[in-house]
Amino acid sequence: MSQPAATGLDGTAVPAASGRWRRSGAELSPRLLGVVMNLPTMATLTLVLAYPLFYAAFLSLHKVTPGELRRGIFPWVGFDNYARILSDPLFILALEHTLIFTIVSVTVEIVLAIAIALLIDQRQVWTSNVTKLLILVPYAVPPIANGLIWSFLYDFNFGFLNRILFTLGLIDQPIDWVGNPRTALLALTVPYVWRTLPFAILLVHAALQGIGRELYEAAGVDGAGALRRFWHITLPLLRPIIVVILVLRTSFAFAVFEEVLAITQGGPGDATWVAVWYSYKRSFAPPFDIGVGAAAAYVLALIVGGLAIAYVRLIYRPVD
């Protein structure tokens, strides 16, 4: 089934309408065709989405540590794993950090996205076109490379940020960007916003293109200034796309991982433990407690799942 589609996809010419393709005698009914054409997708989604989702719930209710993994028998423990994480101060702390991280990075991102989208919309300013050209670059950088690059930027002794500030004569002592437990989490939001901002800018920019010039011209005739035009015309019309960005970015920011791994590894102390980091460390580092890791991941999924339902309700309305 996948073979003919593949030939069509890479652009190679499919043989001209020869007898081979013309045989229409054995055509499938739409109903059956729908099933057959969806088989590969359904099989894949069942294997890596539906099944793991249920299996994760199963694992979170069982004792799964290296010993059990070796034997292949997972004893039932009920809600013990959940009780353990919910009474673990570190998990609560990680959830708090995740929440702070998400609120800060998403807020900053939406404000910057609107500002930069308006900026690159100024086509008569040539530097705006340069900005527009470069906007996608951060999107392509691998998150883990981004993290490592920022750990170089932030480094106390050899870091690039301190070098710049020294060269500009702005400091005479190096700054410890991520060494301070109070500000380490905020320092993490900068690389994250850097990498994920392009997506938000593009969405706002696309929405801006949909706003008719006539609206602004009419407002101009009425004598409305730029600020009032923004507040009363642009912003209300951008509201739907802002909601989309808000929901999408919030659910992704809840799952931040790579930047934490590369820049702080949860430190200093436990100042930057976030939810996915907790789940990852519990499962794949000592004590290798997969049951607890799965329970922590499930709590995260339930939080994000609530957001997803809100999103689907907001965005996906059947076509009238």
Add this chain to the structure above:
Amino acid sequence: MRKSHLARLALHAANLLVIGFFMLPLAAVTIGALQSEKSLEASTRTVLPPEWTLDNFRVILSGGAQTGAIFQSATYLPDNVKKIYYALGNSIVIASSVTLLTLVFGSLSAYTVARLRLRWVVWLMNVNLFARFVPIIVLMIPLYVTFRQLGLLNSIWSVIIALTGFLLPYGVLILAPYFATIPRELEEAARIDGCSRFMAFVRITLPLSGPALASYGAIVFIIAWNDLLIPLILNNRAEFMTLPVVIASLVGDVHVFFNLMMAICLLALAPSVILVMVLRRFVIEGLVAGAVKG
């Protein structure tokens, strides 16, 4: 609308600020990769190094065999980096396979959403919309256990299967709306000529959907190329690592200095950045379509 001189100046300044922010990490990674450990350590208050060198790349790409003038004293190179060609090969094979599989599977599903009026297909679409929100860690813990029990850890196939599944939902979201914009009459004409429903799709609609396929393909390739969590959890032997996993393995290795790290980062980010610049228009259209439509 004409702008005053001052307004133009302010806009230029704002643009420079944004460009500076976006280019800052790229400047850091490039300058860091093109100098020696010695020069990074010698002057810690200057931006540009006293001398430039390609020795970092020489060391990495020769797997530590060629050390170059500045590395004569340093003999240590992590095993994962010595086997960088495995990582490079795995990254290419995984990203390409995932792109091909998601394009084929996604096109097939998207067609049924766009053209066949079946109620359960709409339901499948909702599953796809929902799927993008599931944090990958929730799926990777059970997949790790399953693949472990089946003896499938340390294989690129498990990574390909997992990534294909995680990236398929975007395909229906991006492709189905595009297929729907292609006039149904074209397919109907082909059917009158004797094509089956399926062949009419493959020969008429699919070739006309180049832009959407390019959008989706480019996005999938970049995400697959960049992904860390899936291969990090499933594969821990150097032969099966991808470039992001090798990069992650350098974190906390006190013997590897920033110059080598930056050189590897540059090697890993160059292909996806170049791809995004070449296919810029398609990537933008795909990102917007995948987020808003559907």
